[in-house]
Amino acid sequence: MPETHFDEWIAQHYHLLWPELFDPAFVEPTLDFLADLAGSGAALEFGIGTGRIAIPLSQRGVSIHGIELSHPMIAQLQAQQGAANVGVTLGDFATTSVDVDILAADFLLPFQRAIVARRLLIG
Ligand SMILES: C[S@@+](CC[C@H](N)C(=O)[O-])C[C@H]1O[C@@H](n2cnc3c(N)ncnc32)[C@H](O)[C@@H]1O
DSSP: OOOOSOOHHHHHHHHHHSGGGGOHHHHHHHHHHHHHHHTTSEEEEETOTTOTTHHHHHHTTOEEEEEESOHHHHHHHHTSTTGGGEEEEESOTTTOOOOOSEEEEOSOOHHHHHHHHHHHHHO
């Protein structure tokens, strides 16, 4: 599996390091867009992290699953209220498969975007 830089310390401080990402003015339109896109389908987040988007999205009734490389990020997600409704698979999103209808990914480096594009094109 590839390395991740999202270690224990970053996982614990994620919300303090990038507080602007948690600003409702930023999060709410994202949730509106994704909930609309998902409709009654299931969503997959590549690099679900601490569940910043996934947990509130699931609270809007969207069935969501994430693929995540970092154990500590998953631990932060699973420590939160509402986490029981969010599925998570530990793995590399370049190679890990789950059965869902839409994809959501953010903060991807260019090479990661290429992986996502390739998976969208050839499955
Ligand atoms: C900047 S964080 C974003 C987390 C979350 N999507 C959010 O919006 O808050 C990027 C996440 O992607 C994960 N990640 C990076 N490369 C990955 C890969 N190849 N497979 C699975 N997860 C990966 C990292 O461990 C990290 O948790």
